[in-house]
Amino acid sequence: MSDERTIQVDYLARVEGEGALTLKWKDGRVSDLALSIFEPPRFFEAFLRGRSALEAPDITARICGICPVAYQMSACNAIEDALGVQIPEPLHQLRRLLYCGEWIESHVLHMAMLHAPDFFGVPDAMTLAQTHKDEVVAALAAKKAGNRIVATLGGREIHPINVRVGGFYRLPRPEEIDTLRAELEAARPKLEAVVRWTGTFDFPDLERDVPFLSLCPGDVYPFVEAPLASTVGHRFSPQEWGQHVVEEHVERSNALHARLDGEVYQVGPLARFALNFDALPAGLQQLARDIGAAPPVRNPFRSLLVRGIEALYAMDEALRILDSLVLPAEPSVPVTLRAGVGHGVSEAPRGVLYHRYELDDDGLIVDADIVPPTAQNQLSIEADLWALADGLWEMEPEAATLRAEQAIRNYDPCISCATHFLTLHREPG
Numbered sequence: 228m229s230d231e232r233t234i235q236v237d238y239l240a241r242v243e244g245e246g247a248l249t250l251k252w253k254d255g256r257v258s259d260l261a262l263s264i265f266e267p268p269r270f271f272e273a274f275l276r277g278r279s280a281l282e283a284p285d286i287t288a289r290i291c292g293i294c295p296v297a298y299q300m301s302a303c304n305a306i307e308d309a310l311g312v313q314i315p316e317p318l319h320q321l322r323r324l325l326y327c328g329e330w331i332e333s334h335v336l337h338m339a340m341l342h343a344p345d346f347f348g349v350p351d352a353m354t355l356a357q358t359h360k361d362e363v364v365a366a367l368a369a370k371k372a373g374n375r376i377v378a379t380l381g382g383r384e385i386h387p388i389n390v391r392v393g394g395f396y397r398l399p400r401p402e403e404i405d406t407l408r409a410e411l412e413a414a415r416p417k418l419e420a421v422v423r424w425t426g427t428f429d430f431p432d433l434e435r436d437v438p439f440l441s442l443c444p445g446d447v448y449p450f451v452e453a454p455l456a457s458t459v460g461h462r463f464s465p466q467e468w469g470q471h472v473v474e475e476h477v478e479r480s481n482a483l484h485a486r487l488d489g490e491v492y493q494v495g496p497l498a499r500f501a502l503n504f505d506a507l508p509a510g511l512q513q514l515a516r517d518i519g520a521a522p523p524v525r526n527p528f529r530s531l532l533v534r535g536i537e538a539l540y541a542m543d544e545a546l547r548i549l550d551s552l553v554l555p556a557e558p559s560v561p562v563t564l565r566a567g568v569g570h571g572v573s574e575a576p577r578g579v580l581y582h583r584y585e586l587d588d589d590g591l592i593v594d595a596d597i598v599p600p601t602a603q604n605q606l607s608i609e610a611d612l613w614a615l616a617d618g619l620w621e622m623e624p625e626a627a628t629l630r631a632e633q634a635i636r637n638y639d640p641c642i643s644c645a646t647h648f649l650t651l652h653r654e655p656g
Contacts, residue, residue, distance in 0.1 A: 248631065250616060257616040262609050262635075272595040280306045280564060280590045281392050287582070287597065288386050293336075296329040296377065297575030299390045300451050301597075305582040306392045308465070309569025310590075312562055317555040318394045321380060324548045325390070326450040326573070328376025330541035331369060331418075333576035334534040337639040339366030339421060342531050345633045346428040362424050365417035369538070372414040376545060379403050394559030408549045415542050419514075422535035426518025430528045431630065433614060437607055438490055439498030439523075442574050448506045448540055449499065451573040456502055457487065458523070465570035468581050474598065485603040493607040494578025494600045495638060496533040497524050508543065511536055527611055527637040534576075534639075564590025575600050577639055604638050611637070
């Protein structure tokens, strides 16, 4: 008589969208694994058709409440590419500053509030704060500093409204810059203490040699700077995206799966870290080694450490920009609508975010394509679960539940995906 068992999760609660996880074993071996995304399509690309290209940053910012800046920046990059708009360096630096804020708030939220509880066997950050109050409070202060950047440059913390094609609607005032600098300087040592604390965690073993893809300009750690590169030798421009990245629909998922030249690949902190480590300041390189994150980091559970290094980089970069900032005379450059096709990429906290727009003679959007990092990472998440499956079978159900949650949460697909969402049922086949 064969030994058949199933772990069936019908609903992944508190995620950005709706999904399910199924794991099946037969005669002690995994016979099937599926991470299913069954939320109905949201049709944002269809919403964009017929709208002015100038509306794309505001519309796409509504796709995600955690990384709206990434959607705005990729949209701006693509529309500006289509219209031949060149952004002067002062405005480019302000965009990097805005991106710093998003990385800080997103990474710190994930690290301390959503992922750290896993390593202490507690259900949430409130419970964690009962034993590690100083670390949780320090993380909140760092996140608040990130929120302040987004509110100052973007007009508000959630779904910013100050970004436009060609620049911004208004520039920050000198007193706002002074406030930002003071808050960042106060939060920086607190964030470093949190990062060093995460270096003491006990990380599960999992090593996978998966291709990494990220922006890789060579001279700076990337937020919005092309080109793209991979750890297996690819190097291409945003305009060549479609020649390398192909999406496909599978029956179990309403989210498309992406492959890089036919291969499963990964975007996000581990990819950026592997391809751009030399662009980090020497002090952060040494800190990464001190906490056990020397590149390349191929254990997805240790992505927590890399997010910490990136959050510190974003804070240091924000301070550098503020200290050297020369505000331009105008908040934006002129934009003339015309026909064209444009491609844009940026590094959301979770990885590369690609936009493509086709415009008609009036600058109206004829076609749009948006490839978010979560869609690109779905197959890599499944591959991690395959690699862990035999070990999960040997664990008690509650422990297996936690480990499977962690494996998905490693990728921080969104704020709700990274909370404690998984309930496993183990039953006879």
